[in-house]
Amino acid sequence: MNEHDKLLISAYVDGALSPEDAVRAKQLLAGNPACRAYYDDIRKLSISLSVVKDEQLSPDAEIQIIQRLHKETTYMKPKTWKTAATVCVILIITALALQTYAKRGIQGRLKQATNDIGDQYSAKPKSDGRLRDRNVKRPDNTGSTLQYDAYYTNTSVLTDKSSTRRASGYVDATVYSSGLMRDTRVIGTDVNNDSWGGESPAVTQKAKHEINDQYAMASAANYKGFLNKSPIPDQYQYNIPSNTEEYPFFNENEFLTTDQNPLSTFSTDVDTASYSNLRRYLTQNQVPPQDAVRLEEMINYFSYNYPNPKNGEPFSITTDLAVCPWAKKHLLLRIGLKGRVPDEEKLPASNLVFLIDVSGSMQDNNKLPLLKEGFKMMVRQLRPEDRVSIVVYAGYAGKVLDTTSGYDKEAILSAIDNLQAGGSTAGNEGIQLAYRTARESFIRGGNNRVILATDGDFNVGISDIGLLTNMIEEKRQEGVFLTILGVGNGNYKDDRLQSLADKGNGNYFYLDSIREAQKVLVHELGSTLFTIAKDVKIQVEFNPSQVKAYRLLGYEKRVMAKQDFNNDAKDAGEIGAGHTVTALYELVPPGVNDVPVSVDELKYSRTQPSFGEEVLTVKLRYKEPDGNVSKLITKPVGKGWLQMEPSGDFAWAAAVAEFGMLVKDSASRSKASFDHVLKATKSAKGDDRSGQRQEFIDMVETAQNLVPENSGQINFKGGNQDERWGY
């Protein structure tokens, strides 16, 4: 069945065919089952469409219209015809004048407002490099190219990204984040290219009315001709509506000169939420908002094969240097930590409080039902000495399960099964009750933890994020940790959840699928639940004679002041059992001048090059989970460690970072490309037992179709980096 046959059948259903065509359609239907199925499909579609019923004009509006009609019709009585004609002429002249004026006025304003929105008059979105190609090949529709208009309500990603983004800069951050900023839908070419076509919203109500009069006259005048009007241009361009998901805004780390800033300090981060969120977007064929892409969370989603720690230390530190894959003159530094894996028998007993959002917004399949499955999988792993209580919150907060031993799995599972979604959300009350519950069943020396599962939309009670975080910071002192499981889309409040987890000695995951729930709550349950070190901070000191400038990839929200490294009062990230943490630095060797650096060289305080062979020193501070005093580990890194190209796990981490920069449209992505990412990932995939790496490769392929590649802002000319480094 070809397109033409389908067209024929579509018209046949409506009885709109000429007799000859109708005969042809009947033959098709008689002879071809596919055609009959298509015929039925169209009738089914009609039934589906019929669920949207007619609505009533609201009584208020109706009365208003009748009043206006009455006024107008009495005013326009035939007797007053001559006066009316005179008035009309005057009105038209005024309207014309106003229209010209208004057009000019609005053009002036639009120049500012539309720089990033698109040319309103040609009604074509500006062909910015970031504009999404909507002619996306869908994986499930191989071969045919569809014009892809997403019908999901959560489609901010496909809106002209640059407009949404940059607009948020000068509109008002609150306007943006409260979701007031809506679509930039543009209806295409002017269909009625008549004199009234340019009706302008800036015209005053009166003038507008007059223009409408003029419009009606013109309609009538045109009426006779409108049978012969030219066909409608078939190309209409749409941008897609925004949504109410919220992501924290952050600036990417820039290159810093070693002269000015020899120290780079940051807190570790084991969250992975950004990666799974990104995956959700890509599986829906959407490009995620830039701020939802956090490189460190993507890199840390994968576990890397670092050596286990020795000598009773909680970590091993691994460092590698290699040529940077996306900027051949630069180097890439990898710092890898691996947490100790305690013996299972020695794991402390857990006191877990599940704090579950059961508000109305949670009833979608990818929210509460997913969480219930996830929690059930997790409960099955529990040991008799572990304890679980369940607190739910919606319009109110309540305890649905008192603390129960892991021995009594049946009771816990049935309590989880009975959860239902409904009502509004008072998250604050729930969190308070959960911490109180954790306190009541506190296990000394154990793993006391609140597990908050929500879409983050706290809309009742004290939803002020500041008050909430204050409270959570307070509870942190009492030795209760926090794990956050984020779910859902459309209304997902990433910024709140991330900030809560940060403040609550916590970690933060985004569950987009049952598979992700399995990863977080079953396979990596140890690292999710058991903290082996807290307040883990890393400080890297670079040798100015070896490194001219450096840039930390990701960790933007984790960067600390250099003096905070030695200040034990400053909170930092936690590391769970067996967790790996990876950080990447892009380094600029001396003599390479391709990076714009913001500060001039210092005139007076030149550091004399010493420790010639050492490139940098990694320092790490951590506290035992129940300790208050930090311990220090240092490790120098020499030049001798340089690899030509990253290999194995290092290559994988680099490729993930490169991919992140591409999706983020990072200013520092240099020569990063999807092709390179694919090449690197395919050779670095290794033994991918969990299938996670293959999944990533699939994501890259999806993204490659969605995200157009621009050349980065920094241009490189060829050159041999080896010479510069004396190899």
Place this chain on the structure above:
Amino acid sequence: MERTDEELIRAYASGEPDAVGLLFARHKGSIFNFALRLIGNRADAEDVTSDIFLQLFNRRYQPIPQVKFTTWLFAVARNACLSRIRSRNMLGSFWFKRDGEDGFEEQEVVDPAENQGEALRSKEKAKMVKRAVLDLPHPQKEALILREYFSKDYAEIAVILGCSLDNVKVLIFRGRERLRISLAAWMKEETL
């Protein structure tokens, strides 16, 4: 005997102002719903409806023998909606809530008892269908709405949209192809 639209408009022209009220009462529903389905938000649709009727009765209408009054009314309505949509977009749009969110779909607090009900499901379905239709490219949307919700035949649609009959066929077909994809899940459950 009830007078036809054409007779009413003539009566109005010859000095019977009440004829306006009759015509309005007769067509307010269809014109409002046409605007609502095209624009997608109640406030604009009501506004446009008001404008349309005002234009009609400002004595701009001259009866034309071969075209029905309702056809003409729909054509005027269609143009008015188009200018409204265009004027909305000209403002850069972010001052305006997108279709539906102001009044088209009422904000409602979900009653927990009602959650699992069939009522909720069909509400959800209606929402998805509305969304899908609104997201069609504008010409396809116009043609399909006229066909599916107002049962206009192709010839009349061609007159209203000012395009050829073949063009109408194609627009409706393309619109259906899109909806078949976006509404596939719901269509599966329909029985003929």
